Amino acid sequence: MNYWTIFLTGLTAGGFSCLALQGGLLAATLATTAEEKNRTPDWLPTLIFLLGKIIAYTILGGLLGLFGSVFQLSDTVKIIFIVTASLIMLGLAGNLLDLHPIFRYFVIQPPKWAGRLLRKQGNLFLLGVLTVFIPCGITQAMEVAAVATGNIFAGSLTMLIFTLGTAPIFMALGFVTTRLSESFRAKFFKLAGALVIFIALSNLNAAAVLANSKYTWDNFVWAFQETFFTSDKSQVTSNTVEITATSGGYSPREFTVKNNEPVSVIINSQNNRSCARAFTIPSLGIQKILPENGSETVSFTPTTTGRIAFSCSMGMYTGIINVVN
Template sequence: MNYWLIFLTGLTTGGLTCLAVQGGLLAATLATTAEKKDRLHNAVPTLMFLGSKLLAYTILGALLGYFGSVFQLTTPIRIWFQVITAVLMLGLAGNMLDLHPIFRYFVIQPPKWAGRLLRGQTKNPSVFAPALLGIFTIFIPCGVTQAMEVLAISSGHPLSGAIIMFAFVLGTSPLFLALGWLTTKLSESFRTKFFKFASLLVVFIALTSINGALVLSGSKYSFDHWVWAFKTTFLSTASASAPTNDVTINVFNNGYSPHNFSVKVNQPVNLSLVTQGTYSCASVFTIPFLNITKVLPPTGTTNVTFTPTRTGLISFACGMGMYTGTINVVP
């Protein structure tokens, strides 16, 4: 297994998506600790956040690798995971925009017992809030992080699982360091504008998470179905690919190719899923309507066979509903 590629995934795609989901937590915490104007300790909260997060995910990776198939993430669990994550993100955005006092309950706070314990050991207990939040991020992972967790499970070994999560989270760290620097160094007016921008980005990611849940549930109200309806209604003259029941799908870190194709009804369909250094959520291939889920190796070929019994549209997606495609079943 190429752990260097996992690190690069965290440095690029993983860093951006995790920053959108978890960056608000760090920014909100730094906004409170920055009130002390302590130049010496400006970097400490960010480092505490990243250090505890790295440790927590490394331990989690070891546990996932140890238990292996025991913690299989079924499609219903993924759907609820998506919905809960979206609600948390919307609440966080509401708090960042100061829309209503009720949204303060969505901000993770350290337990009172931890505050009392730490208060007797340090003159600056607020520094430990980022550390606790770094640990709590295991409960609100971004889509790519969840794909890494699935990869850690499929490794079936504690050491492999730990290294997978360590390499990935380490790769996401530079962007969080940049966020911490911006939050503590920039002016108050610019910081306020940055928080507004970040909150809108969190809302967008939350809506994307909700759409992912709809895709995984096979709902006709997902954005993908709306796009399909638009194409079939207004772009019916567009050229369509000839139906073939033997399809090779290249699985990339940013989606599938081809992602739209046609097959014939009542005939066996063979999908050859080809991966090459693929570590994103695209490595978890699912067809919700057929209850098919395959965890793909980072590099290799996996075959999926089924027989469609009726015409119409069948959607497929990655494990988090981020990357999607459509199978058009024709007579």
């Protein structure tokens, strides 16, 4: 999962689901500090809460990434978690769009004992830290993504960016609920719901890539191009190919090799801190963890013509190898 998608997930599905779970606790605690309002700016208490939350989740992400470096998740486990998180996001979108009362069940409420405990705490920074013990459903999916990075730094960055994405929702909590009209709030939630659906579908596509499914967006695009546009993929200069891997994905994303001849793919990693470090060719069972800076080589011999997909371990960055005679 790329960091921009992680931020958008926090800003939309993650923000709203966490707001439903933790927003009441924040609002209740803010009410107990109302007498200090004349001495502090209105935004400062919420900022203190968010600071505690951001620090706690960043540390948690690093620990999860460290755990993932020891215990690597299989592609099957990753697919299950990605699909589960995507279905939860679709359910939350249904609730935001108010499609049916059944979608309210996707908004999980914290245990009563946790609410009582946190409301008793006058320290907003501590309240933010303690929210790690009542994560919303999307947060749990991001925690799995942090484990999947298999890297303490990438895990920390994953949770940091996700939590930063949720921050505007919490900062706007008072404004949205007290200043905006009912009709404007309804439009706002519909827009957010549509964005959540788009992100959920993107994640389902990533799961399809990892599952080596032919039903992916890239495959549909390539099939469309082959049907309506002339493209010469028979040009093969060498079966030794170099590609560059950065935090933004792979380049080039498509190249051609000859069938029944050894292929060497040299992957040059440059300031790579995203899931693009975990290079995989699902159909061949090839997985390679790249350094942040440096090169790795993947070798194989294709035995049939056609397309071979490659991607990062979360299916977010993709590419294709055309195999021709």
